[in-house]
Amino acid sequence: MHPLKIISLLSWISLLAFQLSLFWPASGFNSYLASCLVIVLLVPSRGLLSSKVYTYKWIGFLTMAYFCIGISELVSNPELRVYGFGTTISSMLLFMASIYYARYLKLQAQKT
Numbered sequence: 001m002h003p004l005k006i007i008s009l010l011s012w013i014s015l016l017a018f019q020l021s022l023f024w025p026a027s028g029f030n031s032y033l034a035s036c037l038v039i040v041l042l043v044p045s046r047g048l049l050s051s052k053v054y055t056y057k058w059i060g061f062l063t064m065a066y067f068c069i070g071i072s073e074l075v076s077n078p079e080l081r082v083y084g085f086g087t088t089i090s091s092m093l094l095f096m097a098s099i100y101y102a103r104y105l106k107l108q109a110q111k112t
Contacts, residue, residue: 004101005051011093012048012059015066016041018086037066053109056102060095067091 019041022034040062047055066087074084 002101002104004097004104007097008056008094008101009048011090011097012041015063015087015090015094018083018090019066021083037069041066051105053102053105056098056105060099060102063091063095063098067095 016038019034019037022037023031044055044059044062048059070084070087070089070091072084073080074088077084
């Protein structure tokens, strides 16, 4: 398995875990919004696991919304600073790794 795919999958799983942490009773976050954030991350799971180039291309853009949420929670909400930091780092890693892995898959397809 390619290292970029491993980084993409691990950062996707960690981003999903941070979104699931919003269901913790002490977080005070709206459970409807938290469930929407989790469901949106579950949509590309099939394409990520089967290494579809198109999925790796558009999940990078999907993570920008999570990056914005992470930055806003990091700056504005002291109770959710750990969540904001984790969401920001995970979304940045997922963005970088997925874009470069999509490029790698495209180059591999051109060689064959």
